[in-house]
Amino acid sequence: MKEILYGLIVSIFMYFTYYLVIIKKPIRLKRYINNSRETKMIKDRYKLNYDKLNHKMVANYFALANSLMIGVAFFVVSFVKNYVLKLLVAFVTLSFLTIFLYLQIGKILKKKEGISCTITKK
Numbered sequence: 001m002k003e004i005l006y007g008l009i010v011s012i013f014m015y016f017t018y019y020l021v022i023i024k025k026p027i028r029l030k031r032y033i034n035n036s037r038e039t040k041m042i043k044d045r046y047k048l049n050y051d052k053l054n055h056k057m058v059a060n061y062f063a064l065a066n067s068l069m070i071g072v073a074f075f076v077v078s079f080v081k082n083y084v085l086k087l088l089v090a091f092v093t094l095s096f097l098t099i100f101l102y103l104q105i106g107k108i109l110k111k112k113e114g115i116s117c118t119i120t121k122k
Contacts, residue, residue, distance in 0.1 A: 003023065003075050003079065004075060004076040006075070006078065007071040007074050007075030007078070008073065009073030010067075010070060010071045010073060010074045011067045011068055011070065011072075011092050012067070014066065014067035014070050014071065014084065015063055015064060015067035018063040018072065020045045020064065020071075021059075022059055023056055023060060023063065025052065025060045029056065029059055030055065032059060032112075033050055033051075033058060033059065036062075038062055038066075038102060039058065039059055039062070042102060042106045042109065043069070043103060045106055045107065046106040046107075046110045048109055048110065048113055052113050052114070053109060053112060054114060057112075058109065061108065061109070062105065065101040065102065065104075065105055068097070068101065069094055069097040069098060069101060072093065072095050072097060073090050073093045073097070076093050077089055077090050077091060077093070080122060
């Protein structure tokens with residue numbers, strides 16, 4: 001129970017930090033939307049036009065996803081005692097969550113852009 005509470009606290013802290021540093025400042029928000037690795041990856045994969053989308057909404061989706069990833073990884077790693085195994089478990093957890101959550105964000109943003117999303121092989 002204690003681990004769930006710590007994971008939740010870490011997630012909330014990360015989201016509010018992200019909110020204060022990126023989302024609240026218009027100049028940093030624009031720079032984030034145009035230059036961050038995750039937004040470029042989703043933009044290229046789903047052929048999104050960020051000009052049609054609300055930038056704060058997009059940044060909030062990524063902030064929630066990133067804070068959730070860190071909180072879940074913190075929660076999962078708290079059960080492992082060995083330091084090397086903690087690193088391995090954290091890497092696997094973060095990799096899986098990154099792929100899953102970013103694909104979901106891409107689908108949501110594609111629908112918000114006005115076109116229904118289908119995943120196709122490249």
